[in-house]
Amino acid sequence: xxxxxxxxxxxxxxxxxxxxxxSIAPTPTNAMVVSEQAQPTxxxxxxxKAGTQGIEQAIQQLGxxxxxxxxxxxxxxxxxxxxxxxxxxxxxxxxxxxxxxxVVENKGSSKTSDDKLIANVxxxxxxxxxxxxxxxxxxxxxxxxxDSGIANGAQSDFRKRVSANAKFSTAGxxxxxxxxxxxxxxxxxxDGTQSNGAYPGVAPGVNIVNVKVSDDEGKAxxxxxxxxxxxxxxxxxxYNIRVVNISNQIATQQNYKESATNAAxxxxxxxxxxxxxxxxxxxxxxxxxxxAPANDPFVITVGSIDDKGTKDTAxxxxxxxxxxxxxxxxxxxPEVVAPGSKITAYMPKGDLRGLKPENVVSNDYFTMxxxxxxxxxxxxxxxxxxxxxxxxxPDQVKWIxxxxxxxxxxxxxxxxxxxxADAAVFFNPSNIPANVAQNFELSSLITAAVDDDVNLDxxxxxxxxxxxxxxxxxxxxxxxxxxxNFD
Numbered sequence: 263x264x265x266x267x268x269x270x271x272x273x274x275x276x277x278x279x280x281x282x283x284x285s286i287a288p289t290p291t292n293a294m295v296v297s298e299q300a301q302p303t304x305x306x307x308x309x310x311k312a313g314t315q316g317i318e319q320a321i322q323q324l325g326x327x328x329x330x331x332x333x334x335x336x337x338x339x340x341x342x343x344x345x346x347x348x349x350x351x352x353x354x355x356x357x358x359x360x361x362x363x364x365v366v367e368n369k370g371s372s373k374t375s376d377d378k379l380i381a382n383v384x385x386x387x388x389x390x391x392x393x394x395x396x397x398x399x400x401x402x403x404x405x406x407x408x409d410s411g412i413a414n415g416a417q418s419d420f421r422k423r424v425s426a427n428a429k430f431s432t433a434g435x436x437x438x439x440x441x442x443x444x445x446x447x448x449x450x451x452x453d454g455t456q457s458n459g460a461y462p463g464v465a466p467g468v469n470i471v472n473v474k475v476s477d478d479e480g481k482a483x484x485x486x487x488x489x490x491x492x493x494x495x496x497x498x499x500x501y502n503i504r505v506v507n508i509s510n511q512i513a514t515q516q517n518y519k520e521s522a523t524n525a526a527x528x529x530x531x532x533x534x535x536x537x538x539x540x541x542x543x544x545x546x547x548x549x550x551x552x553x554a555p556a557n558d559p560f561v562i563t564v565g566s567i568d569d570k571g572t573k574d575t576a577x578x579x580x581x582x583x584x585x586x587x588x589x590x591x592x593x594x595x596p597e598v599v600a601p602g603s604k605i606t607a608y609m610p611k612g613d614l615r616g617l618k619p620e621n622v623v624s625n626d627y628f629t630m631x632x633x634x635x636x637x638x639x640x641x642x643x644x645x646x647x648x649x650x651x652x653x654x655x656p657d658q659v660k661w662i663x664x665x666x667x668x669x670x671x672x673x674x675x676x677x678x679x680x681x682x683a684d685a686a687v688f689f690n691p692s693n694i695p696a697n698v699a700q701n702f703e704l705s706s707l708i709t710a711a712v713d714d715d716v717n718l719d720x721x722x723x724x725x726x727x728x729x730x731x732x733x734x735x736x737x738x739x740x741x742x743x744x745x746x747n748f749d
Contacts, residue, residue, distance in 0.1 A: 287407040305329060306347055306359050308338045314355030324349055362651060381460040384601040386573040388639055390464045390683040393646050398687060399467025400645035403652075405450060406494050407503040407638070408444030408487065411436060411474040419452035419463075419608040419626075420470060426501050427472045430489040431482060439478035441612020445630055446509050447472070448608035450638035451645070456626040461606050464642025464683070467649075471501050479613065484523060486511060491526040498535055504648050506530060507641040508539045509634035511553040518705070521554040525707040531560045536648075536656045538641040540633035541596040542585040543567040550585035551595040562644075562660050563595045565678055566602025567670060575680065579672035584633055584749070586677060593702075597664050598681045602636035603749055604629055631749040643683045650687050661698040662689045723725040 310317055317338060318328055326342030340359075350359045385391040404425060411433065412557070415422045427436040438444045447463075451470055451647045454462030460660065473490040476482035488508070494503055508527070518524045527537045530614065537555070538580075541563050543549035556563045566584040581603055589595055606715065609628040621629040644659055666686045667679025 266598070269368060277528075280380075291302075301491075302344075303341050303524045304344045304347070306340045306342065308350055309357045310338070310339050310355045311357055317353065317355065320353040320634045321350065324557055326350075337741070343563075362399070377504060380454075380462065382606055383455075383569055383571060383573050384639060385462075385464065386607060387569045387575060387578070387601050388464070388643065388681050388683050390643060392405075392684040393687045394466065398646050398649055400451060400465030400469075400642065400649055401467035402502070403465075403504050403645040403648045404471055404502045405465075405507055405641055405645055406471040406473050406498075406503050407443060407447045407450065408473045408490050408494075408506060408508050409438075409446055409510070410440040410476040410480050411438035411443045412447045412470065412472040413438045413441075413444040413610055413612070414472070417456065417462075418610070419448055419455050421453070421455070422635050423451065423467075423469050424472055425469045427474070428490065428493050429474045430493070431475055431477050433474060433477045435475060436472060438474075438612060440476065440480040441609045441614035441628065442480055442509070442634065443472070443474065444612065444639045445607045445609045445614075445628065446507065446634060449605060449635055450507060450642045454608075456608060456610075457624070461608065461627055463607070464639050465645040468642065468645045469564040471503060488522050488526050491523075491530060494535070495526075495530055495533065498530075498533065503535060505536045505641050505644050505690075507536065507575065507638050508555060509637045511540070511542050511556060513553075515552040515590070516554050516557070516587065518554065518557045518559065518593075519703065520672065520706065521556045521558075522707070524558040525704075527555045527558055527652050528560050528705050531656050534656060536644050536659050537561040538637055538644060539563055542638040543583045543632050544585045545581065545583045549587070549590060551587050551589050551593075553585075556585065557589040557591075557593070559589075559593045560656075560700055562640060563597055563662065564633060564637045564640045565596035565599040566631070568603040568634045569601040569682065571604065573748075576671040577717070578670040578680070580674055582714070582749070584636075586674075590747055594676075594678075594718060596678050597660065598640060598667055599670075599678050600636040600639040600681050602633055603631045605631060605635040607635075622703040640681055643681055643686055646683060646687045651691050654691065657699050658691070658694050659699070661694060662686050 320341055321328055324342060324346050328338055329341050330339040347513050348361060350356055355548050358402040368702055412420065412424060414420050429436055447470055449463050451465045451468040453466040454460060473494060475486040475490040494506060512521065512523055531537055539555045540552060542553055542557050551557055555561055565586050567578050567580045568581050584602065586596060606623050606627050606629045608626055610626045615622055623629060647659060648654060663681060663686055666682050666689060668682050670680045
């Protein structure tokens with residue numbers, strides 16, 4: 263069985279497990295003896311060390327069965343009586359066992375443009391308007407938006423700049439029936455056409471690749487996310503993908519070195535692709551920065567401030583729902599912040615419009631908030647930086663962004679600074695220190711491959727990675743945390 267076929271099977275299995283596709287979800291079976299009913303079973307992701315033998319036999323001896331196998335990550339999908347599942351951990355070679363969980367959905371409240379027409383103030387707050395004025399719009403740079411899809415068309419704010427579409431979900435089409443992905447893409451690179459220039463994005467000339475990983479209700483599994491990231495890995499040269507925007511998170515807290523998603527983003531990072539992710543809307547909760555991929559030390563994690571609807575940063579403050587603080591490994595996150603409250607962007611359709619009718623600005627625009635909205639602002643700035651200085655490495659981009667931030671009015675002591683686009687874009691590369699390489703420990707999944715002399719720069723390095731410790735718990739679109747999403 264080929265890897266691609268295995269990927270397809272695993273994706274289908276993930277949807278069945280998510281709890282949102284009831285028509286294909288597993289159900290208990292009736293035993294042949296009328297007086298006795300078989301125990302309900304559950305499905306688990308079982309990660310093993312590369313080269314481990316005898317797993318199938320061990321599972322069968324415990325009364326379980328192998329539903330599917332993902333060979334390139336050394337992971338099995340096992341169906342077994344929950345009371346016997348813990349016994350799998352003692353099988354030689356097994357690194358982890360995690361029950362596949364459903365998606366967590368947190369519902370609650372929450373072309374060069376003429377800057378004189380712009381209604382949002384965030385362009386001024388992050389100073390991207392100064393860059394666009396000089397004709398730098400992200401032209402020639404491609405950003406992959408990994409999200410719920412993009413509503414595109416001849417009369418959209420993207421027009422012909424969506425250069426490719428890839429779908430890794432059960433959704434019926436490439437478009438966006440949910441709305442979140444379109445809103446994110448608009449902040450990143452909309453040109454404001456449908457608003458006569460009132461609501462352009464940060465990089466209105468950037469090319470966009472639509473990587474759709476959720477269904478039409480905005481639900482997805484981690485399998486969908488990793489498959490989307492693998493597609494980017496395989497196709498980044500073809501589409502000149504230099505930046506990846508991820509405005510979602512995994513549902514459960516994880517050590518960054520034991521996350522499949524983090525292993526994937528680290529592979530992209532070391533391929534020369536800048537990965538920008540949202541911090542999440544879990545501010546005020548225990549270890550709010552401990553969710554992948556926001557907790558990965560390599561990537562650029564973005565938090566949210568409230569610009570109060572003014573261009574003056576003296577009144578700006580960190581949103582209380584914006585995740586911030588130390589990860590479980592002691593890394594300070596996020597590295598930068600950007601406006602994330604009451605952001606209006608292109609979103610002509612989507613279920614989100616019906617959740618908050620008062621936030622509908624027009625037939626084409628909608629107002630939302632959250633770290634999901636802050637993240638594409640930074641991705642847009644990175645696109646501007648790479649148009650200006652295309653030879654920058656991801657580590658150099660991150661160093662420049664962090665070292666060109668500025669303080670804002672009510673900034674908590676020791677917290678991340680506000681991104682400053684003009685300072686970052688026009689930073690002289692000759693002033694970058696000789697060694698800004700991030701020397702964090704790689705994910706153990708990648709380390710296993712490196713130990714086996716697998717070169718991360720070879721085209722097939724993804725499939726050669728020994729993906730140990732993979733935890734296929736599902737995506738929680740926590741940065742669409744509805745308690746804050748409309749704030």
